[in-house]
Amino acid sequence: xxxxxxxxxxxxxxxxxxxxxxxxxxxxxxxxxxxxxxxxxxxxxxxxxxxxxxxxxxxxxxxxxxxxxxxxxxxxxxxxxxxxxxxxxxxxxxxxxxxxxxxxxxxxxxxxxxxxxxxxxxxxxxxxxxxxxxxxxxxxxxxxxxxxxxxxxxxxxxxxxxxxxxxxxxxxxxxxxxxxxxxxxxxxxxxxxxxxxxxxxxxxxxxxxxxxxxxxxxxxxxxxxxxxxxxxxxxxxxxxxxxxxxxxxxxxxxxxxxxxxxxxxxxxxxxxxxxxxxxxxxxxxxx
Numbered sequence: 134x135x136x137x138x139x140x141x142x143x144x145x146x147x148x149x150x151x152x153x154x155x156x157x158x159x160x161x162x163x164x165x166x167x168x169x170x171x172x173x174x175x176x177x178x179x180x181x182x183x184x185x186x187x188x189x190x191x192x193x194x195x196x197x198x199x200x201x202x203x204x205x206x207x208x209x210x211x212x213x214x215x216x217x218x219x220x221x222x223x224x225x226x227x228x229x230x231x232x233x234x235x236x237x238x239x240x241x242x243x244x245x246x247x248x249x250x251x252x253x254x255x256x257x258x259x260x261x262x263x264x265x266x267x268x269x270x271x272x273x274x275x276x277x278x279x280x281x282x283x284x285x286x287x288x289x290x291x292x293x294x295x296x297x298x299x300x301x302x303x304x305x306x307x308x309x310x311x312x313x314x315x316x317x318x319x320x321x322x323x324x325x326x327x328x329x330x331x332x333x334x335x336x337x338x339x340x341x342x343x344x345x346x347x348x349x350x351x352x353x354x355x356x357x358x359x360x361x362x363x364x365x366x367x368x369x370x371x372x373x374x375x376x377x378x379x380x381x382x383x384x385x386x387x388x389x390x391x392x393x394x395x396x397x398x399x400x401x402x403x404x405x406x407x408x409x410x411x412x413x414x415x416x417x418x419x420x
Contacts, residue, residue, distance in 0.1 A: 240390030
């Protein structure tokens with residue numbers, strides 16, 4: 134087996150990890166796949182340089198590809214950008230798939246990552262999420278390991294300020310989401326407000342500029358405007374948390390990631406962009 138074949142074998146073994154890194158860096162499943170392909174092209178051009186060690190080196194390469202893409206990405210209103218959701222049925226039959234979805238990154242955290250500068254995002258994702266050493270990260274961001282460590286500290290502070298500490302118990306998540314849907318279907322404004330945190334946030338990305346809605350009563354008013362869609366709502370795992378998929382006529386007009394904390398919904402992240410929804414893989418869902 135020659136160097137290119139060995140490299141291809143190593144790359145395929147790590148492909149899932151590389152795609153996970155790229156998704157967390159870019160917030161787009163399609164862009165993540167493109168970044169993984171570009172990583173392969175970069176590696177294959179230098180196949181004679183030796184076979185990278187599994188994990189760290191390959192992860193660093195895909196991180197560098199994503200950093201270039203983040204830096205060249207056109208400016209967009211980060212508050213209303215909702216990353217591509219990863220949707221799964223509530224009970225995956227495949228244990229490996231179940232483990233994958235259980236380790237998924239919630240949409241609230243991905244939205245928080247959108248607030249970071251590209252270098253901050255790279256350091257946070259590679260080090261805090263994938264345990265890449267600062268010595269390996271530093272050359273990618275053209276900084277010393279000590280400076281990369283400082284970037285990570287700043288990124289952590291910003292993420293803590295932006296992303297609420299989410300409920301990890303699926304049962305409590307489901308209880309809150311079901312209470313929200315029941316109240317919305319009944320058109321009961323007070324009951325919707327009761328299941329929302331007073332500082333709840335609703336972000337909706339429909340492919341056109343939109344406002345972020347803040348506060349329980351404002352979020353409830355917005356939810357009740359679309360009461361008819363609540364009738365079509367189904368529960369699913371959205372980035373590893375209990376979320377909502379609307380299924381009128383067999384195709385979702387929206388997918389909502391839901392963040393629950395302290396028994397109340399603190400954030401709803403709604404993707405309603407038809408072009409992006411058409412590209413999503415939509416497994417079966419539950420009522």
